[in-house]
Amino acid sequence: MTEQKAKDEIVYDHNRDGINRRGFLKCMAWAGTGAFCVIQGGVLKSYSLSRISEVAAEEMKGELSFVQISDSHMGFNKPANPDVAGTLRAAVDKINALATPPEFLLHTGDISHLSKPEEFDTVDQILKGARAKDVVFVPGEHDVLNDDGKQYLERYGKEAKGAGWYSFDKKGVHFIGLVNVLNLKAGGLGTLGHEQLEWLEDDVKHLQTSTPIIVFAHIPLWSVYPEWGWGTEDSGQALAYLKRFGSVTVLNGHIHQTMQKIEGNVTFHTAASTAFPQPQPGKADSPGPMKVPAEQLRSLLGITDVNYVRGKHALAVVDSSLG
């Protein structure tokens, strides 16, 4: 192990949760520029993307590989990205160039910017260019404007329950897609709601505790920065139903930057946007789009590659930027 690598691992772990403040901030500092975090035996190991070649080959081989993309905001046309279709195409190129082709794509919402039919059409068309043909979705708040998500359900949620939540199994991994962008209350955060929570409790009741669980939803299911609405009111209840499982990975979007946190057996991860970056929590007056020079833009956008190796404690989650 090189000296640098040792430095990149988390040394202090007061809560025995695999992460300390310095390690967490280090992960955050890489937001957007690409970070690689692997969890083995509950311990987070993180490396910068420039070092990925040293570990990738060994860590990335597994039974199941998929890519998370998020916040494509088709229809957005302001600084710093007047061409969100172009950057989504770049994301597809990146996906198609991965050494391990993903089995499917997982879109964590804000597919469109204004819920317009032509915006959804454009995203569908561009994603057809990906070699992975299957795409699963959960809605973002921008996908359910004006109609409480009726159009979204017709397009992407025909087989889903309620407002669009569902679960499925793939190679022994149980996937759960949740909706936390509807019926938001004044002053509040994202909301799952009673009906969805009841469904979730029932959905996981009969699973063995050794089943790896992947939960995905648009707004983070952990409290990233409540002042900007970056959290979900009743996510604690949802996570309580998942407490008995040995490996739970939570994938979110919404905040347009990568972040990771570990609490016990739960790993939380947010993906970059393919459209525009947003500021780090509290580092600007508002969470509005960050205006960055054109040549910097693609380094702040990205995709997330997730790999599951059977028998290993957790999943390898790799963020890479578009440029």
Added chain:
Amino acid sequence: MSLRKAACRFGLAAPLVIGLALLFAGQRNVRANQQEKPAAGAEVKIDNFSFGPQTLTIAAGTTVTWTNRDDIPHTVVSTDGAFKSKVLDTDENFFYTFTKAGTYPYFCSIHPKMTAKVVVQ
């Protein structure tokens, strides 16, 4: 009571008067008309994920205009269901005429941390 009624009637008639003025009388009369309306606070600007002013106090009959100055869409939704805008993209407006006295809290249903209120006297 009769004063309030008159104010109410004026408020409802104001857009029509302005419209007619625009059609027949030109810019000067429009300006004159606007001066007769309660001058302050009939506008709310949405900027940096917040409503400004946070509390807007107006007379009954006033039409309030919300304008979205952000790069991100927002909505204007009354907490108790009195009014609800469609989604407002950049520079789009929403109008609502308040006819009854009271306090009207509202928020952006997309970014519910954005809250504010209109007080109608």
